[in-house]
Amino acid sequence: MLKKLLAAAGVLASAAVLYYFNKAPERIEVEFYTVKAGEVSAIVSNTRVGTVKACRRAYLAPATGGQVAGLHVEKGEAVKENQLLLEVWNADLKAQVELNKAKIKASYTDAEQVCQRAAGAEREAARFSKLRSRNQFISEDQLDKSVTEAKAQRAQCQGAEQAIEVSKAQLAVAQAAVERTFITAPFDGTVAEINAELGEFVTPSPPGIPTLPAIDLLDLSCLYISAPIDEVDAGRIRLGMQACVSLDAFPEKRCTGKVSRIAPYVQEKEKQARTVEVEVKITDADDLKLWLPGYSADIEVVLAEKQNALRLPAEAIMENNTVLLIVHDDVLEERTFVPGLSNWSFTEIASGLQEGDRVVTSMGKEGVAAGVKVRLAP
Numbered sequence: 001m002l003k004k005l006l007a008a009a010g011v012l013a014s015a016a017v018l019y020y021f022n023k024a025p026e027r028i029e030v031e032f033y034t035v036k037a038g039e040v041s042a043i044v045s046n047t048r049v050g051t052v053k054a055c056r057r058a059y060l061a062p063a064t065g066g067q068v069a070g071l072h073v074e075k076g077e078a079v080k081e082n083q084l085l086l087e088v089w090n091a092d093l094k095a096q097v098e099l100n101k102a103k104i105k106a107s108y109t110d111a112e113q114v115c116q117r118a119a120g121a122e123r124e125a126a127r128f129s130k131l132r133s134r135n136q137f138i139s140e141d142q143l144d145k146s147v148t149e150a151k152a153q154r155a156q157c158q159g160a161e162q163a164i165e166v167s168k169a170q171l172a173v174a175q176a177a178v179e180r181t182f183i184t185a186p187f188d189g190t191v192a193e194i195n196a197e198l199g200e201f202v203t204p205s206p207p208g209i210p211t212l213p214a215i216d217l218l219d220l221s222c223l224y225i226s227a228p229i230d231e232v233d234a235g236r237i238r239l240g241m242q243a244c245v246s247l248d249a250f251p252e253k254r255c256t257g258k259v260s261r262i263a264p265y266v267q268e269k270e271k272q273a274r275t276v277e278v279e280v281k282i283t284d285a286d287d288l289k290l291w292l293p294g295y296s297a298d299i300e301v302v303l304a305e306k307q308n309a310l311r312l313p314a315e316a317i318m319e320n321n322t323v324l325l326i327v328h329d330d331v332l333e334e335r336t337f338v339p340g341l342s343n344w345s346f347t348e349i350a351s352g353l354q355e356g357d358r359v360v361t362s363m364g365k366e367g368v369a370a371g372v373k374v375r376l377a378p
Helices: 002-022 093-133 140-179 283-289
Strands: 029-032 030-036 035-044 050-060 066-073 084-088 182-184 189-194 214-232 242-246 252-261 275-282 294-312 322-326 332-338 337-343 346-351 356-358 374-376
Touching: 035 214, 035 337, 066 093, 084 214, 214 252, 214 283, 242 275, 252 283, 252 294, 275 294, 294 322, 294 337
Parallel strands: 029 374
Antiparallel strands: 030 356, 035 294, 050 214, 050 294, 066 084, 084 182, 189 214, 214 275, 242 252, 242 294, 252 275, 294 346, 322 332, 322 356, 337 346
16 A cells, blocks of 8 residues: 555656756746837937026116115016116205206307307398498498408307307216116016115125126026027028927926027036027027016927837837847847938838838847747736
8 A cells, every 4th residue: 555655746846847947937927019000209308307488587776776765576577678666765856857958048148149149240230231332431440340250159059059058968978877777677577576674774786796687587488498408409490490498387398499599608617518508599489478588498409300200118228229029929139220310209111121010119028038928018
């Protein structure tokens, strides 16, 4: 009986060993992508985060220092071009303007009087000249004195008229001095900041010494993104190229921008790559309503694009432009392809693969390699 049991156990052990060595290994489940046509574009993106900026921004300060006598706007207020925003105390300058206006009136009166006398002297000289021509009791000496007096009176008249012009010029100087105490809006815009209060003393910014502006004015009707592009990529960018913009504040990518400026020099800053500043102007009216200057932003300049090209997702591509192709019986085969246009998401297939081919996208999974049989994820 014992011999029979040992024989049966031996048979079972042999069967177990044969099953273990002959059992097919379990297939690895992989995700895949079926090659098909779609949009592919070649893009260049910024190396560091960019910034949304207003096309026009003015840091306004009075041209002359003084005490703030009038503050005519508030933060966030929309203003029109030439609207008065702030006024420095200028009563003495305004008085000077009135004084010069009075001088002009007095100059007109003086000129009227002197010119009337000149006209009378000229008429008298003309009468003396007629009488002298007829030898009627007018000596040569009397005629000469009369003509000389008429000329002198006319010269005084001209001097009085020129004095009027001098008074007008003095008035213009006084009015310009008053204008220097005003801050007016150079364009339609929105008041972003006010760094002055009534009664405070404000001064212009001295050269080389940055100070807070009395008023910070923005034109929110026009916005652009300024971002640095690596010097290696900047040479391929041209004015007018389409650009997509991504903001942390909004999840959707907008592709309504256009390259409006490429800096004519390379920025050289310590501890960073050399870059070229590129500006992308926003053209969509809806974006202009939502975006604010100061938002962080990234740009992607579209260098070229194709609407119907065979493409591969970035996660399917290995080094040297190779992929793991799923062939018959779901075996993986390494295949090299020739790439075309490329971006962070997709790469164009110029040759080496065809529509309908299946390539593995779960490249980081353990055991996924050429020659392995796999099971396709649903």
